[in-house]
Amino acid sequence: MNELTHQWNTDKKLPIIAFLLSILFTALSFFFAYRELPFAIPAIVIFAFCQGILQLTLFLHIGIEKKPRWNLMMLLFTLLILVVVVGGSMWIMYNLNYQMMQ
Amino acid sequence: MASEHYPDPHHDTYDKTLFGFWVYLLTDLMVFGSLFATFAVLRSSTMGMPHPRELFYLPLTLLETFCLLITAFTSGMANTYVHKREKRGTIVYYALTFLFGLLFLYLMQDEFSRLFALGLDWTKSAYLSIFFTLVGTLGLHVVVALLWTLVLLYPLISHEITPVSIRRLTCLKMFWQFINLVWVFIFTLVYLVGVLS
Numbered sequence: 001m002n003e004l005t006h007q008w009n010t011d012k013k014l015p016i017i018a019f020l021l022s023i024l025f026t027a028l029s030f031f032f033a034y035r036e037l038p039f040a041i042p043a044i045v046i047f048a049f050c051q052g053i054l055q056l057t058l059f060l061h062i063g064i065e066k067k068p069r070w071n072l073m074m075l076l077f078t079l080l081i082l083v084v085v086v087g088g089s090m091w092i093m094y095n096l097n098y099q100m101m102q
Numbered sequence: 103m104a105s106e107h108y109p110d111p112h113h114d115t116y117d118k119t120l121f122g123f124w125v126y127l128l129t130d131l132m133v134f135g136s137l138f139a140t141f142a143v144l145r146s147s148t149m150g151m152p153h154p155r156e157l158f159y160l161p162l163t164l165l166e167t168f169c170l171l172i173t174a175f176t177s178g179m180a181n182t183y184v185h186k187r188e189k190r191g192t193i194v195y196y197a198l199t200f201l202f203g204l205l206f207l208y209l210m211q212d213e214f215s216r217l218f219a220l221g222l223d224w225t226k227s228a229y230l231s232i233f234f235t236l237v238g239t240l241g242l243h244v245v246v247a248l249l250w251t252l253v254l255l256y257p258l259i260s261h262e263i264t265p266v267s268i269r270r271l272t273c274l275k276m277f278w279q280f281i282n283l284v285w286v287f288i289f290t291l292v293y294l295v296g297v298l299s
Contacts, residue, residue: 009181009182009185010182010186011182012182014178015174015175015178015181016175018174018175018178019172019174019175022171022174023168026164026167026168026171026286029289029290029294030160030164030294033160033294033297034160040298041295041299044294044298045290045291045295048286048287048290051286052283052286055174055279055282055283055286059174059279059282059283060276060279060280070121074124074125075124075128078129078131078132081132082131082132082135085132085135085136086135086136086138086139086142089136089139089143090142090143093143
């Protein structure tokens with residue numbers, strides 16, 4: 001039954017590294033927000049995406065499987081759909097809002 | 103390995119189950135995606151009421167973030183023990199996961215009651231409506247995760263870890279870490295960006 005377990009499932013270092021790096025990004029985001037540094041909003045959003053990718057790879061082990069990378073493919077497809085649905089909705093609503101004000 | 107050439111029901115079930123669960127988590131991500139889209143559209147519709155930027159208490163949000171981050175960490179650690187079939191480590195780390203999940207729920211309930219006491223519930227404005235829906239849905243996920251943790255820990259009292267429980271406990275770990283992933287975006291976009299704009 002040892003084939004069930006990928007090497008990264010028993011590696012204790014990965015959760016620890018992911019935890020510490022996540023704390024780092026979280027602390028950075030809160031620091032930027034608390035002190036209201038310039039360019040805080042773009043910086044915080046970038047930190048959020050970095051932390052997201054970090055948690056995906058180091059906690060959920062998504063990008064690091066060997067081929068065929070079904071998990072990664074599904075994630076990328078979902079992100080594509082999300083971009084279309086979320087971005088499209090925001091675009092449409094913004095347009096409607098603008099037209100209502102004319 | 104022979105399993106490379108012949109279909110093997112034991113191994114295939116594990117991989118298929120984890121993949122299926124991952125696909126479910128992605129559909130869950132779609133749900134949160136549409137909630138985020140709604141939030142983006144309605145974030146200025148406060149109907150003249152105090153914008154939560156004036157009401158958010160960032161230290162509380164930081165504490166909530168740490169609670170969830172710790173649950174992601176402890177469930178990740180627990181998973182390493184699960185795959186080595188070590189019962190004690192599994193139980194200890196999942197008990198910690200449960201504790202910090204409960205703490206997060208308490209903090210969230212505290213924050214919500216404070217807003218309700220000020221008369222700001224989800225019926226009062228579009229912003230509040232989507233705020234409570236988005237954060238509340240995540241809270242509901244935490245409740246489900248807590249119940250699921252209890253259900254999976256119960257057999258471990260008297261039985262050893264079996265391949266079936268490895269599969270289930272790995273799915274549980276994925277669920278806790280998924281909750282964490284969504285919370286990263288909630289605290290960033292709702293709380294931090296809200297406070298800054």
